[in-house]
Amino acid sequence: QVQLVQSGAEVKKPGASVKVSCKASGYSFTSYYIHWVRQAPGQGLEWVGIINPGSGSTTYAQKFQGRVTMTRDTSTSTIYMDLSSLRFEDTAVYYCAREAPMGAFDYWGQGTLVTVSS
Amino acid sequence: DLVMTQSPDSLAVSLGERATINCKSSQSVLYSSNNKNYLAWYQQKPGQPPKLLIYWASTRESGVPDRFSGSVSGTDFTLTISSLQAEDVAVYYCQQYYTTPYTFGQGTKLELK
Numbered sequence: 001q002v003q004l005v006q007s008g009a010e011v012k013k014p015g016a017s018v019k020v021s022c023k024a025s026g027y028s029f030t031s032y033y034i035h036w037v038r039q040a041p042g043q044g045l046e047w048v049g050i051i052n053p054g055s056g057s058t059t060y061a062q063k064f065q066g067r068v069t070m071t072r073d074t075s076t077s078t079i080y081m082d083l084s085s086l087r088f089e090d091t092a093v094y095y096c097a098r099e100a101p102m103g104a105f106d107y108w109g110q111g112t113l114v115t116v117s118s
Numbered sequence: 119d120l121v122m123t124q125s126p127d128s129l130a131v132s133l134g135e136r137a138t139i140n141c142k143s144s145q146s147v148l149y150s151s152n153n154k155n156y157l158a159w160y161q162q163k164p165g166q167p168p169k170l171l172i173y174w175a176s177t178r179e180s181g182v183p184d185r186f187s188g189s190v191s192g193t194d195f196t197l198t199i200s201s202l203q204a205e206d207v208a209v210y211y212c213q214q215y216y217t218t219p220y221t222f223g224q225g226t227k228l229e230l231k
Contacts (some may be wrong), residue, residue: 038124045168045211045222046162060220095167102174103215104158108167 002026004034004070004096004109011115015082020112022096029077030054033099035072036081039111050099051079086116087118120144120214124223129230137199139226141212146193149216150223156191156216162225163208171210172197204230 007021036048043089049060058070069082071072079096093111101108119206121144131137147156157173170179172188175195185200199206207230212223 021170045213045223047218047222050218050220058219097167099215100170100173102177103156103180104170104173104213105125105160105181105215106170108169111167 002107004098004100004107006094006096006109006112009113009115011117012086014086014088015118016086016116017082018086019080019082020094020096020114022079022081022109024053024077024079024098027098030074032074034079035071035097035099035105036068036092037095037097037105039095040089042091043092048081053079083114086114086115089115090114091116092115119219120147120217120221121213122212124210124212124226126226127224128227128229130229131199132231133141134201135205135231136206137202137206137228139210139228140156141195141197141211141223143193143195143214147214147216155195156214157188157190157195158190158213158215159186159195160211160213161206161208162211168211186226199228202228202230 003025005023010018031080046095051058053072065116071080095111096109098107123142125140157175158217162168175190176188187198189196209225209227210223
């Protein structure tokens with residue numbers, strides 16, 4: 001069965017970086033794009049960006065340009081999202097999600113809480 | 119960016135009654151090449167990731183009960199739950215996947231009356 005399993009919760013100080021992982025299983029890793037979506041406490045969903053695991057190509061939301069980097073390791077079927085220069089407002093649950101052939105997100109990771117606190 | 123606006127922000131419905139959630143996109147999300155609206159609906163319960171309910175505005179995802187339906191009129195989209203069950207209490211989001219950045223509505227909280 002398709003699974004996206006994310007790394008555990010992180011606590012970081014302002015200005016630091018965080019790297020969240022998303023390990024895929026149960027399907028052909030390079031055949032489906034992966035998106036990252038975040039959700040601040042009590043708030044809605046915000047799209048962060050997308051990576052093509054096959055080619056490694058990425059597109060990021062303008063808001064995160066220069067601070068976010070998405071990479072993949074095809075040998076372990078793992079996607080990484082690196083967010084730098086962390087601010088208090090980056091405190092959120094970060095989800096990875098698989099893009100289905102029709103374009104919507106059919107499978108989601110369990111979420112990783114990133115807390116930015118001094 | 120394409121803006122998705124949901125209404126209402128919250129909704130209280132009795133068990134067995136109909137629930138209707140609206141979503142309006144700031145521009146068309148219709149691909150002329152396949153005549154599909156690139157609009158999805160998700161359900162999110164506390165402490166869980168979102169769950170895909172509807173894609174292409176009106177196609178139910180596999181395993182989703184048929185009391186959930188989606189419709190479209192131009193740039194206005196509707197999610198309808200025909201007969202509310204207790205397990206449907208959740209927050210519902212629309213999302214356009216027509217163009218990046220893929221944007222979500224602000225969410226509609228559905229509660230029991």
